Amino acid sequence: MDKIICSKCQKVFDVKLGNKCPVCSNSQPLIYNFRNSDIHLKSMMPKIKNERKELGLSGLVKGLECVIINTEPDKLLSTSREIISTTNYRIDEAFETKETKNLILKCDDSADFIISSRMKGKNPFIKHNDYPKSNRLLNTRLETFVFKTNDIEKYVSIQKKRGIKFLTDEVKHFQNFSFIQTFPSEYTGNSIGFIQWHKNNRLYMGDNDKELPFEDEKPDKKYLQNIKMLDHTATRVRAQDRDGAIIEFMKLTDYDFDFAIYVKTFNSITNVARLSKKDFAMVFTSGVTPFTDNKEAGPTEKFIHYYGPRVHHLAFHTEHIEDTFAQLKEDGMDFLIGLVGSPDEGLKQTFSKPSNNTMLVNEYIHRFGDFDGFFTKKNVTLLTGATAEQ
Numbered sequence: 001m002d003k004i005i006c007s008k009c010q011k012v013f014d015v016k017l018g019n020k021c022p023v024c025s026n027s028q029p030l031i032y033n034f035r036n037s038d039i040h041l042k043s044m045m046p047k048i049k050n051e052r053k054e055l056g057l058s059g060l061v062k063g064l065e066c067v068i069i070n071t072e073p074d075k076l077l078s079t080s081r082e083i084i085s086t087t088n089y090r091i092d093e094a095f096e097t098k099e100t101k102n103l104i105l106k107c108d109d110s111a112d113f114i115i116s117s118r119m120k121g122k123n124p125f126i127k128h129n130d131y132p133k134s135n136r137l138l139n140t141r142l143e144t145f146v147f148k149t150n151d152i153e154k155y156v157s158i159q160k161k162r163g164i165k166f167l168t169d170e171v172k173h174f175q176n177f178s179f180i181q182t183f184p185s186e187y188t189g190n191s192i193g194f195i196q197w198h199k200n201n202r203l204y205m206g207d208n209d210k211e212l213p214f215e216d217e218k219p220d221k222k223y224l225q226n227i228k229m230l231d232h233t234a235t236r237v238r239a240q241d242r243d244g245a246i247i248e249f250m251k252l253t254d255y256d257f258d259f260a261i262y263v264k265t266f267n268s269i270t271n272v273a274r275l276s277k278k279d280f281a282m283v284f285t286s287g288v289t290p291f292t293d294n295k296e297a298g299p300t301e302k303f304i305h306y307y308g309p310r311v312h313h314l315a316f317h318t319e320h321i322e323d324t325f326a327q328l329k330e331d332g333m334d335f336l337i338g339l340v341g342s343p344d345e346g347l348k349q350t351f352s353k354p355s356n357n358t359m360l361v362n363e364y365i366h367r368f369g370d371f372d373g374f375f376t377k378k379n380v381t382l383l384t385g386a387t388a389e390q
Contacts, residue, residue, distance in 0.1 A: 005034035005240050005290070012240055012290040036269055036288050040243050041257050048250050055162070060155045061147050061253045064280040065195050066112035067233070068144040069358060070125070072137055073117040076101055079357040080115045085219050086333060086352075086362060087227045087316055089113060094212040095205040101212065104204050110229035111280060114204065124167060128189030131308040140358055142233070142311040144181055145282070146193035147253055152178050155194060164252070167191070175206040182252065187245035188235050188284075189309045192252045223327045226319040231365055232281040234270070236300055237309045239287035245309075246271060246284055255282060261377050264288055266384045267298030272374055281374065285312065285384075299388040307359065312387070313351065315363035321348050325364060328352075336361070337386035341379045346371030349379050351386055361387075 005012045008026035012034060020027045052058045071079045080103045083089055092112075093104035099121045105113040118139065129138050149155050152171055160166075164182060171180045181193035205211065218224075237245045246257050255273040258281075262269050271284040287301040294302055303312065318324050325339055334353040341348040346369075352362040363383075367373075 034240060034290060036239055036242055036286065038260055041246060041260075044243075044247055045250075045257055048247065049256065051251075052254070055158050057155070057158055058254065060149055060151060060158075061194065062150070063148060063275060064111040064145060064230070065148045066114055066146045067142055067230075068114045068116055068146065068193070069142045069360075070116050070118065070123075071140050071357060073101070073119070075137075075140070075357045076103065076115060076117045079355075080105060081217060082355060082357055083113060083115070084217065085224075085331075086328065088224050090218045091214055093203065093205050094214040095209040096212055097206075097209050102204065103212075103214070107229065112202075112204075125184050125189065125191075128184055128308055128310070131306060133306040134308055134310070134359060137359065141189070142314075142358070142360060143184070144191040144193045145233075146179075146181070146195050149194045149196050152180065152194055152196040156180055159252070162251075176201065176203050185245065185248060187241040187248060187309065188237055190235060190311065192249070221327070221331070223320075223324050226321075226324045227364065228317040228319065230280055231315045231317045231363075232272075232283050233314050234283040234285050234312050234363075235310065236304050236307075236312045237284055237286045238304055239290040239301060241309070242269065242271065242284065242286035245286075246273060249273060249282060249284075258374070261375060261380045262288060263377070263381045263384050265381065266300065266388075267296070268300040268384045270375065270380050270384070274374075299384060299390070303387065303390060311360065313361035313363045315349075315365050318364040318366050321350075321364060321366040325350055328364075336389050337382065340382045341376065343368045345376055345378065346373060347376065347379065349383060351383055354390060361390075 006021035006026050009024040011023045013022055083105055089105040089107040091103055092106040095102055100116050100118055103115045123139055125141050125143050129141055156171055166180050166182055171178050176199050178196045181191045184191050255275050258272045258274045260269050260271045267287045269286050269288055273282045285300050291297045291301040291305050336351040336353055339348050339350050347367045349365045354361050
């Protein structure tokens with residue numbers, strides 16, 4: 001049966017339902033047999049970059065400062081312990097606000113992790129978590145990517161005039177920083193946050209917050225020092241939302257679409273957006289064509305069908321990756337696949353099995369020598385295929 005995608009709401013439906021979208025009633029124009037390509041993205045890039053420059057947004061948003069992972073209250077500690085036992089992160093702060101409990105995890109030269117649990121108040125991400133295999137942890141999600149800015153008021157003023165909506169009417173000012181974040185994206189379920197530091201101490205706890213007791217439970221395992229900065233994360237989005245998700249992200253930050261790797265065997269595209277070659281990269285994975293059924297969809301679209309659009313994995317730059325991989329396995333970590341790639345190919349990577357606490361996969365990645373690329377098609381294909389086991 002032929003498929004139509006609505007050009008207005010981007011929903012896909014069968015031709016047999018007619019030429020009028022059953023979701024938003026749009027009738028023209030409609031796109032038949034939808035299939036992704038890079039044509040629209042590449043045509044939009046100069047327009048977005050020029051728009052950022054004309055509006056005064058260019059240079060306002062810097063690199064990634066932290067990510068916020070919300071957990072079920074009973075999994076706050078186990079999530080933090082899991083991360084510090086499988087990376088070089090350690091707990092730096094622990095405190096309670098009027099609404100949340102928070103553990104701050106830090107690693108040198110890398111974005112921070114804020115592991116948080118809501119004690120009260122509404123969760124604006126609930127609808128994005130309510131899917132067949134994710135609703136068992138209805139409050140659990142990597143929710144927010146927080147980027148640094150040196151003029152948060154100017155940034156928010158410009159974006160509000162463009163119609164961008166934020167979770168709070170105004171910027172929230174705290175002792176050490178000012179902060180605001182967008183509503184969760186309809187494409188990704190992610191929120192984009194912005195932080196302006198008032199001091200150089202990069203501390204999140206304020207005078208009105210209550211310090212929580214915690215012990216430094218960092219395992220005494222030297223190999224964890226090999227696991228360095230957060231290299232990238234990958235958010236899985238529906239095929240028909242791929243362009244919209246990347247364009248939305250480019251409009252909110254100074255990131256640009258860099259390249260895409262098509263793995264047609266698994267109906268999957270890996271798309272990379274970058275600020276620079278040295279900074280954290282934002283990766284989006286989607287289908288080439290939309291979900292139809294479990295047999296034809298491929299692992300990327302199937303994951304979205306069962307878990308919803310969300311961050312699939314966290315990738316950590318890893319030195320001595322062969323020894324580190326072996327020792328992680330020896331200490332009980334399970335993997336979806338062994339190490340793939342080689343020094344001759346330029347990199348090695350692997351995927352862990354999903355966390356029982358967060359549903360997130362850990363990727364460990366090492367790029368060798370003068371390798372100038374980001375991924376290779378062979379590795380992307382093998383790793384994508386491995387996620388079918390989820």
